[in-house]
Amino acid sequence: MNFDIPSELKIVQRSAREFAEQVVAKYVTGMEETGEYPKALIPALAEAGILGLIAPLEYGGSDLGYLARTLALEEISRVSAAIGLSMQCHHMQIAALVDWGTAKQKKKYIPALCRGDYLGVVAVTEPTGGSDLMGMTSVATPTSTGYVLNGRKCFITNSHLAGAPLVVAKTGEGPRGLSAFVIERELKGYSTGRQEHKMGLRGANTGELIFKDCKVPRSNMIGDEGAGLKVGLKAISETGRPGMAAIALGILDASLDEAVKFARERVLYKKPISNLQAIQWGLAEIYADREACKLLCYRASWLKDQGRECATEMTLAKVVTTEAAVRASRKALEIHGGCGTMLEYPVQRLYRDAMVCVSAGGTTEIGKIVMSRAVLD
Ligand SMILES: Cc1cc2nc3c(=O)[nH]c(=O)nc-3n(C[C@H](O)[C@H](O)[C@H](O)COP(=O)(O)OP(=O)(O)OC[C@H]3O[C@@H](n4cnc5c(N)ncnc54)[C@H](O)[C@@H]3O)c2cc1C
The missing domain is CATH 1.10.540.10 (Acyl-CoA dehydrogenase/oxidase, N-terminal domain)
Incomplete structure (x- = not known):
């Protein structure tokens, strides 16, 4: 190795x-x-x-x-x-x-x-629930030249920066009843809706895509009709989850940087608080989380580069790293004492950002379902 x-x-x-x-x-x-x-x-x-x-x-x-x-x-x-x-x-x-x-x-x-003519988008989630893909209600109805799309996607990253987002919608019933399309922004009936105000990851654009009698040419279908679930799930599990894991890893790095910096600078009892054993333990906990997650994230990405099966490893990396980022950024914030709650210290942003990473890309509960299936198999 x-x-x-x-x-x-x-x-x-x-x-x-x-x-x-x-x-x-x-x-x-x-x-x-x-x-x-x-x-x-x-x-x-x-x-x-x-x-x-x-x-x-x-x-x-x-x-x-x-x-x-x-x-x-x-x-x-x-x-x-x-x-x-x-x-x-x-x-x-x-x-x-x-x-x-x-x-x-x-x-x-x-x-x-x-x-960068526009940013990329994969739009799956709907108000009916991101965990329940089969419960989506957006429908693409076949016509002689293509499809007519009606529906609404929510919580979509880059929604208002998209030029030709990939959208999954129903074309039938059951797991083979979803299909994927690229919807160019010039198409009539395509619009953007509300933009969300999030507690964290604030600068990332998150919002709605709305389709009202939007005529989509057949040539815009990605994959075969009925392949939409596979298209969406592969993108989420093999690119989305390792992406969220890498973001959480960056938050872990920053949490360690900020905690170490503050612990060295803050003087109590005439010494930097880095001399206090409780603070040292906190730093060690953040470091341990960061190093363990690095191994998980790098291995999962390496497996993908080798063309090997990696969906479970990607999910493992996503769940463990996003949860670790919440834990570590909270610990870093606590090491800052009251300063940690002040907006001029970046550590509070790290904590808010980490919280948002937990649900984006699929929640921890859904990740556990994916991993438990692999364990039981
Ligand atoms: C910042 C951000 C960016 C996002 N970007 C995108 C994007 O670009 N494209 C996109 O399509 N989506 C995107 N999403 C949506 C994201 O994928 C969903 O938020 C996520 O899948 C959860 O769906 P939900 O929010 O509807 O929660 P729900 O599905 O309503 O879940 C509510 C709760 O129920 C739990 N739950 C659900 N099912 C089960 C179960 N079977 N067993 C146990 N517990 C369960 C969940 O874990 C959660 O705790 C984004 C979300 C966020 C926050």
Whole structure:
């Protein structure tokens, strides 16, 4: 076994860190204050190669794979988990197009996503409940030339920054009764609805997509009719969950950084509080969570890069790392005492961001169901 990050991926990691610290960092305060996504950052994300990280070379990407993606998302999320979320959902649509799109569809949409003409979206969740995919009510009714789509998607990342989101809707009954479509924003009957105000990941754009008698050409279907559940689940389990895990890893890194910094600076009883054993234990707990999660996240991404079965490992990494990020950011906040509750200290943002990561990409309970199935099998 070799646990070293390959040297070419260390370059990706280092440049993502520099990009996050030098460019992304400038937008953090504004995102926190307004809850708005900084659109001006999109060309820079394209230029830095973050948008096209897992896209094939022939479609304008850099095809660096999932371990590279995890390292890059971790570095970005160490500075802004909100931008991490936006990027991870963007990658989900690219992955779905790579896995299921025709050559023509790939050529049409993937280069535009890599260039940042618009951001990627996978829209599955509806007000009827994200955990119950089969309970969705959006319907695509067949016509002579394609489908007419009616319905509403909620909690969708990059909703208002999308140009051609991937949307899953009912075309029949049962598990073979869902299909996936790319819906271009020019199509009549497609609009965006409310934008959510979240407690954390505030700068990530989250909102509704609304379809009212939206005529969708047959050529916009991704995969076969009835393959929508597979398209959605593969994107969620093999790209969405490791993406959320990488974001949570970035929060763990930042929690450790902030806790160590504060513990060294804060003087009580004439000494830094890092001299107190209870504080040292707290730092050790954050460190232990961070290191254990790194192993889970990097291994799951490596498995995907090897083309091996990895859905359970991705879910394991997502559940354990997002829960650890909540625990570690809370511990880091407690180490700050009252200062931890003041908005000028980043640690309170880390805690709020970590809480949002738990449900985005599928809740811990759903993750446990997936893992228990693997254990029982
Ligand atoms: C910031 C953010 C970004 C998101 N981005 C996207 C996106 O880009 N695209 C998209 O499609 N969706 C997105 N989502 C939606 C996300 O996938 C859902 O929030 C998630 O799947 C949970 O669905 P829900 O919120 O409707 O909760 P519900 O499904 O209503 O669940 C409520 C509670 O019931 C529990 N529960 C449900 N079923 C079971 C069960 N069988 N056993 C035990 N407990 C159960 C859940 O764990 C949860 O605690 C996003 C969500 C957030 C918060």
